[in-house]
Each structure stands twice: as structure tokens, then as C-alpha cells.
Amino acid sequence: MKDFPGRFLLFLVLLFPALVHSQTPSRYLKCGSLFDSTNGTLRQHVTIEIQGNKIISVTPWEQLPSGAEITDLSTQTCLPGLIDTHTHVLLQGDATAAEYADQLLKQSLAYRAILGAVTAGKALNYGFTTIRDLETEGALYADVDIKHLIEQGVIPGPRMQVATRALDVTGAYPLLGYAYGISVPHGVQICDGPEECRRAVREQLSYGADWIKVYVDRGYFMRPDGVLDDIPTFTPDELAAIVDEAHRENHRVAAHAMGLHGVHNAVTAGVDTLEHGDYIAPEDLKTMAEKGIWYVPTTYALEAVAEGRASDGNPVYKQMIKTHAQTMHRAMEANIKIAFGTDAGAFPWSINPAKEFAVLVRDGMTPSQAIQSATLQAARLMHLDDKLGSVETGKLADIVAVPGNPLEQITLMEQVNFVMKDGIVYRTPTP
Template sequence: MAALGVVASAAVFGESYAIHAGKLFDSEKATLLAEQTIHVVDGHIDSVEPGYQQREGASVIDLRGYTVLPGLMDMHTHLLSEHSARSYMDRFILNAPDYTLRGVVNAEKTLMAGFTTVRDLGDMYNATVSLRKAINAGAIDGPRVFTAAKSIATTGGHADPTNGFRADLMGNPVPGEGVVNGVAAAREAVRQRYKDGADLIKITATGGVLSMAKSGQNPQFMQDELEAIVQTAKDYGFSVAVHAHGKEGMKRAVNAGVDSIEHGTYMDAEVMSLMRRNGTWMVPTLMAGEWVTEKARVDGFFPDMVRVKAAEIGPLMQETFSEAYRRGVRIAFGTDSGVSAHGGNAREFVLMVDGGMPAAEALQAATLNAAQLLRVEDELGSIASGKHADIVAVKGNPLEDITLMQSVPFVMKAGIVYKQPQGETSASAGTLEDEGEEQGQ
């Protein structure tokens, strides 16, 4: 697994900044602090002080008219793809380099939208492992990536890569290709992900919407298979993220000890109570529900089998999120970007607030909560001394207008400024791109 500490190697050592923040979002207390100075040295936050302070040799970044926040974190992305009416043909005509190059473009879009850290929950050809390495080395611009590489499915289940193929192409995928049957194969698949260089495990515990398979919610792993995956994952220091729409698959996964349930469409009070007891996170991906609902109305966009599932499942996701929040389920921010367009990730904030979550808690979900889910809260998720200098800013007060998060004019990751409004710094900022506020999204 990639160590988080390697990211610091991409920072500009010797660079120091004094960031003057008109307002600073304290993600631990979910409040705004007025008139703060963030001192950044060698890619890390050195200190946070009240008032507007300066240090000799430090470049001042003037964000007095902005709200400054920790770098945003999206816990459910697919950087190598972006769904379209052509997607079902793409898997027959695109090669590994094609997907990789798409990932390069999408990674930059994600970073420029203010998301400095993401989980990638299922790729092709393990290409996100190479993408992560290139980003960490500073060869390309993108967020800090924690990747599951290839998802783990069962034969015919959601994420079986041969679903929908004609018989002579279907074959019999093996654990290395992400398909398991039985306890031994489940353990083998986890160990293969370790060998491949993944950071975590992603399994598809129920049917899904976009796969060429009839059911969108049936359970697709037996209890002993799930327990084997979780037990083996713990041996290798992996967390386990679980795609799940149907209730029974969720119950089995939560009882097995997984870390997060992604989507959770048919989650009910029983499952929510179980998740609270076990400390299981929910990653709602409301944008995916909105997107599939919209596209299900377009004739010919989805195959008929997929269209039926999209029309049924999409509208329920917002209702389930609202009830899960009301019942106290732990929630971390995630979009399923790669279904919807990359770079538009902040639309999720709007949907979360529409679903009844206060804006401050929605921002917590994408900062402190996400860092806790990733088990990196000592290094990311808040603006505090010793943490990586992942910092973004928006014009105005997002606690009063959450839509402001959809236009992020300032982005710093690991002490490097990638984007900022023109005229807001007293010195050059390394790889600075003066893009202007109007170009944020």
C-alpha cells in the first residue's frame, strides 16, 4: 500500500506561506473562525494564529475575502471513466493506455474542483495504481489517490467484467480479474490486490444499476465469503468499502465488519441501527442517483435492462440519505464521479443539504469524516499544525450558501498552489496557475 508520507516529496521544500483567511472552517468543531493566518512550511501546516500575521521570507496569500477550508475529500470516485451512452461499447474498443490517459485528465479536473484527496473504488487494468504513483511523484497534477484497483465481485454479479458479453467471450473470470466464488477465492482476491498495489478493498455485495445484470439489489456474496474478505483485509491493513443497494447484502456486509456502505439505497431502520452499533460509515453518492434518474428518461441512453433499474433506484437514494442522517448513521462524502462528470463533485454538497444535513456537517463529511474513514485523520481532514497543507477557499460563506462550493478559486495540495484568484499573493507560488475565479468549475 502507498504510504501517505510519500506525498510530501512532491512539496516545494523551503517554500513558506502566510495565508490570510477572512474566515476559516474549523472542521473539528464545524464552525467558522474569523481573521486567521495559516503558516505553511515545507508542505505542512506549521501553525494557525488569530489575526493577520506575517513572517520574514514567507509569501503572503491574501484570502481575506474568502472562506478557507481543508482540502476536500471524495470517498467514491472512478477516475478512469465517465459514463455515457458509449460506455458499454468502450470496454470492447479501449485499451489500458486509453483508460489511463482519461484518468490523467479526470484527476486534474478533480483537483481543480478543490478535491485534494479521493478514494477510487474500482478501475480497469489496475491503472489507478500507476496514476497514484505519477501524482505522488509530481509528474502529473491530481488529488491524493487511495485506490481499490479492481473491484471484487461474484460470478455474474455487479462488477463481473464479462456481464452482458456473448457466450464465447464471457469466459470464467478468476480472482485476479475480480471475480470470486467461495472462501479460498475470496482470500486470494484480497491478497492479489495487495500484490497489485491497492490501498483498500472494494466489493460489490449486491446488484448494481449500470451493470448488464437483471437485479439491482439481490445479495451476491455468502456470509462466509464476506467474512473471509474482511478477515484477510485486516491482515493486510486494508479497509473494506462495499457497494450495496439491497438490504440483505448490506446486513451481511455490516455483520462481517466492513468499513463503509456505498449508496445504501434500500437501507432501512434495521440496517441503520446495525451500522450505528458497528460504526459503519455510509457514503451516499446522491449525485449518482440524480444522474441515473435523469438519464433513464432519455430514450436509448441505457440498455433496457439498465434503464429499468435506474428509474427505480435513483429516486430512492435521496430519501434513504435523509433518514440515515436523521437516525445518526456516520456519513462521509462521496459522489461516484465517473458515473456523473468529473470536476462537478461539489454538486453532492447541494444534494446533502437538500436532504436535511446542515451545510457545516456536509463540509465535515468531506473533510474530517472522510479522513477518519481513510484512517488518516492525523495527517488530513482539518487545518491544524503538523498536517499536510491541503487547503482550498471559496468566495463568501458556504455555511449560508452551500452552492459556493461549486466554484473553488483557490487550491493548495501538500503546500503547492495549483490554482488561485489573480492578484492574491505577493510572490510566485511554485506551480501556480492564475486561473481567475470565473474558471473554477
């Protein structure tokens, strides 16, 4: 019996988590209906049991225990926490070149980081409990800091995957046009040549990047046949080095790709997600389907910024709108994987990013498909579908609610009035 104290201590260690779990009281959400993101339907009169930050059960109303702590959402539709796979919390609107320059030239990094932290709180209040923030637009690695502060509970905000500085080549990304003797900041990290680009990927990963973002084209113009043409940025060798280095270190690559050549180079290189994709050639859609590359269309942002960019001498952005809608139709016909992304930050955060839902429906998705793109599909893109994207036993308690049936009125997605993330309630309906 000499080892009895050790065995007893081991018994306590193994028993303690179970004791804590059994003593944690359950809370219940009484939902009028629940959007089932696994099949795109509504379940009526559903009770969600929550302990700590986990969903314990999903059952009918009739199984509510007496005397339980209940949040009454009986007039609401409950949904999984929304996921936006393309945001910029450190950008506050850049429809014109002047707006963008002001942020990079007149706002300190500290100012932008504080504003970004506030913006993250806005995203959560809109119902987005998880976001993929696709680069800081000149704010270095401040997105990593905001992410960590949210994880530590210092500030409220969505859980985040971040892309830090993004990559582009010399002479391709603002700020541009200043005298050659003047050094100005850029909205990206510049790299030229395969080895320099590999080094940049390693640097970003070392400072906490979850994703590597690349800008693969610029200089857009519409051809007479309706094809959106462009000037590619990285050479195929440079892109291949970026993708290879990221994948070698078990990270993924998001490509800002809007026109013919940029899209082709990105999908050929094997990026993981294609952002915007205003024009995707038929052969590139086929490659995307074969490689499982995700498409994040960000349609509302294009329309929101087109007028401002036209005033800057870029009328092509207004011309892109029709082409983008046609591309969306072709992508859906080709069964491309599509995830919800808004490019919030390109338009001001005072505008609810959930406006993207109505645009997706206008361009061919059913309301159910649009909501799935922001729940289970978005969770799959972010490799978080084992924890998020659906309201199921064992998953994290990320739940939002809207006042009515969003399958009948998709704009209700802009009226989220209950937000729970990780079992903590951040917003409740006003009585």
C-alpha cells in the same frame, strides 16, 4: 577522544534537519475567514503560516509579520482540502450500457490510463486534494500507477487511496450478454467460493490495493411497500472470507450495497464502508452504528445517471431517488457516520463533483455538516485525520478557498478558486 569524529558526525546528522527547517522561509495565507472543521464554524480574519508542506500556525491577521510572503485571500473563505471518498478516475461516465461497453471494448488500457491521469488533475482543480478511488472498472491496476506518479510528482493530482479491480461473482457484472463463445472483459475481478475470493484479495493487495471493494448486490426492484429489494451476489461465507482476509492483512473493505439483502449481508460481514445504501433497513442501521460502519451515500450520481439507465430498461433507478432521500434522513437520525463521496466517473468528469454538497443539504444536512463530511469526517474514514481534514498546526498544508460564505450559500463549494496541496499551489483566484 578516539570516538570524537563519530560523535561529531552524529551531532551533524541530528542538527541538519533543524538547520534545514530553520532556513525554510514561511509563507502566509491571509484568509477572510476559515472553516473550522472541528466545530463546523467560521473563524474571521485568519492567517495560516506554512513551511514546506506543513501548517506551522493559525493566527489572527494582526500577527502577520512585516515583509512576509503573503497570498491574499482576504475576500475568500479558506477550508481544508476537500476529500472525495468515492471516485473512479478511470471511468468517464456510464449512464448507459453503451457508454460503459465503449470504454471496455474500444479504449486500450494505455488510453484509459492516460485519460485517468488527466482526470486526476481535474479532481485536484475542483479542490479535491485527496480521493479514495473505488476501482478501475476493467482497467486492471492502472489506478496504482496513477497514484504512484502523483506521489512522485510526475503528474498533478490528489493523494489517492485505491481499490484496483473490485470483486464480484460470475454472471453478475458487465460486460454481459455476449455469445458464450466470445470472451469479453469484465469491469471487475470475478471470484467464486471462499478460497478463490481469499486468493483474489491477496492478489489485489500484492499489486498495491489500499482497499478491497466488493459488489454485494444486483437486480434491483422496488417492492410495493417502498423497500428496494435486490439479488445478493456473494454468499455469507464468501463475504466473510473477503472481509476476514482483508482485515487479517490490515486493509479495509468497501461494499457497493444498494438494496435490502446486499446491505444486510455487507454489514453482517463487517465491511468498513457502505457505498450508496439506497435502502438500509432499520436493523441494519442499528448494526452499522454498533460496528462503526461508515455510510457514503453518493446521492448526486444516482440522480445524474437515473435517466440514462431508465432508457436502458432500468426504471427502478428513478424510483430509488425518493427511497434514497428517506434512507439519508433515517441514517442521520440514527447517528450513522457519513462521509462525502460522489461516484464521479459514473457521471462525466466535466461535471464538478462538488454538486454533491447541495444535494446533501437538500436531503437534510446543514451546510456545515456537509462540508465536515468532505473534510474531517472523510479524513477519519480514510484514517488520515492525523494529517488531513482540518487546518491545524502540524497538519499537511492542504487548503482550498471559495469566494464567499459557503455556510450561507452551499453552492459556493462548486467555485473553488484556490487549491494548495502539500504546500504547493495549483490554482489561484483570477484577478
